[in-house]
Amino acid sequence: xxxxxxxxxxxDKANVGARLDVFVSDGVGVTRxxxxxxxxxxxxxxNGRAEPKRYRVRExxxxxxxxxxxxxxxxxPEDIKLDIVYEDAxxxxxxxxxxxxxxxxxxxxxxxxxxxxxxxxxxSLSGIGGVLRxxxxxxIDKDTTGLLAVAKNDMAHESLSGQLERHDMHRExxxxxxxxxxxxxxxxxxxxxxxxRKRMAVSDGGREARTEYHxxxxxxxxxxxxxxxxxxxxxxxxxxxIRVHMAYIGHPVAGDTVYGGGRTKFERAxxxxxxxxxxxxxxxxxTHPRTGETMTFEAPLPHDFEKILALLTPS
Numbered sequence: 001x002x003x004x005x006x007x008x009x010x011x012d013k014a015n016v017g018a019r020l021d022v023f024v025s026d027g028v029g030v031t032r033x034x035x036x037x038x039x040x041x042x043x044x045x046x047n048g049r050a051e052p053k054r055y056r057v058r059e060x061x062x063x064x065x066x067x068x069x070x071x072x073x074x075x076x077p078e079d080i081k082l083d084i085v086y087e088d089a090x091x092x093x094x095x096x097x098x099x100x101x102x103x104x105x106x107x108x109x110x111x112x113x114x115x116x117x118x119x120x121x122x123x124s125l126s127g128i129g130g131v132l133r134x135x136x137x138x139x140i141d142k143d144t145t146g147l148l149a150v151a152k153n154d155m156a157h158e159s160l161s162g163q164l165e166r167h168d169m170h171r172e173x174x175x176x177x178x179x180x181x182x183x184x185x186x187x188x189x190x191x192x193x194x195x196x197r198k199r200m201a202v203s204d205g206g207r208e209a210r211t212e213y214h215x216x217x218x219x220x221x222x223x224x225x226x227x228x229x230x231x232x233x234x235x236x237x238x239x240x241x242i243r244v245h246m247a248y249i250g251h252p253v254a255g256d257t258v259y260g261g262g263r264t265k266f267e268r269a270x271x272x273x274x275x276x277x278x279x280x281x282x283x284x285x286x287t288h289p290r291t292g293e294t295m296t297f298e299a300p301l302p303h304d305f306e307k308i309l310a311l312l313t314p315s
Contacts, residue, residue, distance in 0.1 A: 006064050006065065006066055006067070007028060007064070007065045007067055008062055008063070008064050009023070009024075009027040009028075009062075009063040009065065010060070010062055010063075011023065011057045011058060011059055011061040011062075011063065012059065013059055016057065016058060016059045017056050017057070019053065019054060019055070019056060020039060020044070020046065020051055020052070020053050020054070020055040020056075020057060020063070021035045021036045021039060021054075022035075023057050023063060024038060024039065024063065024065055027063070028065050028067065031158060032158070032162075033157060033158055033161040035053075036053050036161070036165075038065060038066070039051075039052070040053070043065065043066040044064070044065050044066070045064050046061050046062070046063050046064075047061060047062055048064075052207065075103075075104050075109075075112070075114050075115055075118060075134075076110070076115060076118070077115065077118040077119035077122075078110060078111065078115040078116060079119050080111065080116035080119065081116075082094050082113075082116050082117075082120055083095040083096075083299075084120075085147065085297050085299060086297055089124075089152065089153075090151070090153060090155070090156040090288070090289050090290050091149060091150065091151060091152060091156050091160070091286075091288065091289065092117075092121070092135075092149075092150040092152060093149055093150070093284065093297050094113070094117075094147070094148050094150060095146060095299040096113060096140060096144075096146060096147075096281075097145060097302070098143050098145045098275060098302065098304070099142060099275065099276075100112065100113055100142065101113070101142045102114065102139045102140065102142075102148070103136055103139070108142075113148070114134060114135075114136065117134070117135055117150060118134065121135070121152060124152050124153070125151070125152055126151040126152065126154045126156060126157035135150040135151050135152060135157070136148075136150065137149050137150065137157060137160045137161055137164065138164060138169075138171075138237060140281055141240065141243075141277070142276070143255075143275060143276025143277055143279075144173075144276075144277060144279045144280070144281065145279070145280045145305075146173070146280045146281025146282055147281045147282070147283070147297055147298075147299050148281070148284075149284060149286055151289075155289060155290075159287070159289035160286065163287060164237060167235055167236075168286075169284070169287075170233065170284070170285040170286075171233070171281060171283075171284055172231060172232070172233050172234075172282060172283040172284075172285075173231070173232045173233075173234070173279055173281050173282065174216075174229065174230070174231055174232075174279075174280050174282045174301065174305075175229075175230050175232055175242060175246065175253050175254075175277075175278060175279045175280070176227055176228070176229055176230075176253070176254040176255075176278040176305070176308065176309070177227065177228050177246050177251040177252065177253050177254060178225070178226075178227060178251055178252050178253075178254055178260075178261060178263075178264060179226055179227070179228065179250065180226050180228055181215045181218075181228040181230055181249075181251050183214045183215060184212075184213060184249075185210065185212045186209075186210070186211045186213070186245040186249060187209075187210045188202045188209060188245065188248060189202065189203060189205070189207055189208055189209055190202060190206045190207060190209040190239070190240075190241060190244055190245075191203035191206030199258060199259070200238065200239050200240045200241075200244045201244065202244060202245075202248045206238075207236075207238060208236055209241050209244075209245065210234075210235040210236050211232055211233070211234060211235070211241060211242055211245045211246075212233045212235065213230045213232045213233075213246070214230060214231045214232075215228050215229070215230050216228075216229045216230060217229045217314055218314070219309070219312035219313060219314055219315060220312065220313050220315045221264070221311070221312055222266070222311075222313075223264070223266050223269070225264040225266045225267075226315070227254060227264075227266075229309070230246075232246075240258075240259070243256050243259045243277060243279070246259075247259040247260045253277040253278055253279050254267055254274065254277070254278040254308075255267060255274030255275070255276055255277050256276065256277035256278075256279075261277065262274070266311075266312075270308065270311065273304045273307055273308050274304070274308070275304070278305055278308060280299070280301055280302060280305060281299070282298060282299055282300075282301065283297070283298050283299075284296070284297045284298075
């Protein structure tokens with residue numbers, strides 16, 4: 001919390017039992033989504049310790065909140081073509097291509113989805129996500145393709161963030177994984193890798209993470225490698241969740257060299273088709289923030305994914 005003005009809030013009897021994000025929201029005067037972002041970013045501690053947003057505050061707790069000065073927005077609008085699946089005055093659903101980073105970060109300051117959104121939407125994006133993440137409600141990895149919901153105003157952002165928190169927004173992925181799988185649920189917490197901080201890992205001290213997977217088809221390659229096409233449904237949204245969970249059960253996502261993929265003869269022979277993990281967010285179901293309508297969007301598999309499947313033989 002260095003370089004910030006710290007606000008210290010003490011929990012009294014009237015607030016005992018309140019969720020941490022609600023207590024911070026009321027105490028600092030920010031929206032609940034902004035409070036959740038402060039907690040997720042490590043800008044809130046309770047009695048000197050990080051606690052999850054679901055933590056219920058207790059009488060006498062000292063909650064320290066790092067209040068940062070507003071930053072200038074360095075992200076610039078860029079005329080980048082977007083595959084827009086749906087758009088209205090409140091939300092936008094985009095099919096993100098492989099290789100595109102969602103928001104600017106060191107080493108990826110331009111060419112991101114945010115840069116493209118700033119050009120397409122102008123000032124019509126919610127500010128809850130922060131100056132470098134306007135409108136961004138959830139993310140997918142650089143080399144993962146597929147559907148993302150974007151909020152065009154703060155009302156929509158609050159609604160969509162709430163749906164994510166309650167697990168009312170359903171995100172379904174299609175992945176090609178190494179080996180023969182079945183159906184199951186992986187309910188294992190995820191945290192930063194203890195040695196490589198750029199990776200994630202299953203850890204007993206991590207945050208709750210739950211992935212359901214269902215096998216659609218099993219394939220054999222010309223090199224006798226076996227692969228499975230699986231549908232994965234997220235019940236939580238941890239960084240690299242599907243990649244970490246599938247690797248944990250011994251079935252890394254094909255092409256995912258970070259978590260153990262990319263080692264079969266077939267993957268090595270067709271590196272030009274993978275360019276990272278073979279993972280696609282193909283279906284997104286949400287409730288429209290204004291109308292209350294349940295809406296489901298789908299995006300077809302990208303061309304390279306389809307080409308990979310065409311090279312395999314169903315078994």
